[in-house]
Amino acid sequence: MPVELKQGSLRVSHTPLHLDARRRTPLCFVSHAHADHIARHERTVATPQTLALMAHRLGPLEATVPLRFGERLSLESGDVELELFPAGHVLGAAQVRVTRPDGHRLVYTGDVSLAPALTAAPAAVVPCDTLVVEATFGHPRYVFPPREGVYDEVAAWARTQLGRGLVPVMLTYGLGKGQETIAQLVARGLPVCTDAGIHAVAGLYEALGVPVPSRCFDGAFREGEVGVFTPKALEPLRGGPQKLVTAALTGWALESWGARRSGADVAFPVSDHADFPSLLHYARSCGAREVITLFGFKEELAKALKAHGVFARAVHERVQMSLPLGP
Ligand SMILES: [Zn+2]
Structure with missing residues (x-):
């Protein structure tokens, strides 16, 4: 799996980069400043707007790496390059594309909305090989009017x-x-x-x-x-x-x-999350060979994407196998 979920924290496999981890990590990309996506990390990569909104909620942050949309950052450890794109969710909300040295591109959307907004930059469909996408409204019954x-x-x-x-x-x-x-x-x-x-x-x-x-x-x-x-x-x-x-x-x-x-x-029905047709559109048009779903209706979204010919699966917590105890 290109991403791992461990103790509720998502990490890009074989790199030190966590994604919206809820507990303190050495290095984390924070997609936006909603409470269920932030924590006090040793180092935080986020847009300047998200860092400002995070500091408003959490107080002064430790080491921060502000990254604007379109700017690239090479991680000194992990051999990967990061680039941020608007997510259209709230002010400063970003998707991150992680490119490995072999050229493989993974996109993590965070919370994303494709609907036009007055207070957030419009979301981009980011070309990638692996798409990690939120599924808050990932059931086919969720279709929002314009x-x-x-x-x-x-x-x-x-x-x-x-x-x-x-x-x-x-x-x-x-x-x-x-x-x-x-x-x-x-x-x-x-x-x-x-x-x-x-x-x-x-x-x-x-x-x-x-x-x-x-x-x-x-x-x-x-x-x-x-x-x-x-x-x-x-x-x-x-x-x-x-x-x-x-x-x-x-x-x-x-x-x-x-x-x-x-x-x-x-x-x-006003949401700052993508509805099912938007998620399906994203998954089909970003060029990803695999789609990994998380949050909300992740199982339902993976199933529905498969029915539309997209290779998709939901991310699951990595279970630590324990030795069976004696009788
Ligand atoms: Zn959010």
């Missing part, structure tokens, strides 16, 4: 709620979808008020050159404002003097339980 159209519906829904004298609040993740949602609503003429956490990350986006104009919640929503909050940050405001109505923005909106899981009144 993102722009969904945000049009979200904005129309928000205006309807404002017209009824209610405060519409979007429930999102604090990093990535929160800022994308602000940008999409503002682009549709709606002023946005956010919780302090989303506002702080929005400030960091602005500092990194991606404008995300919003106002930080100060105890009350103003006339005409739409809220963008994490579910946790909104909790204390429920039952307060201002009547709220909530919408979860999540890929899980395609499921009947999508709104309920976020504690929302309604849900709209």
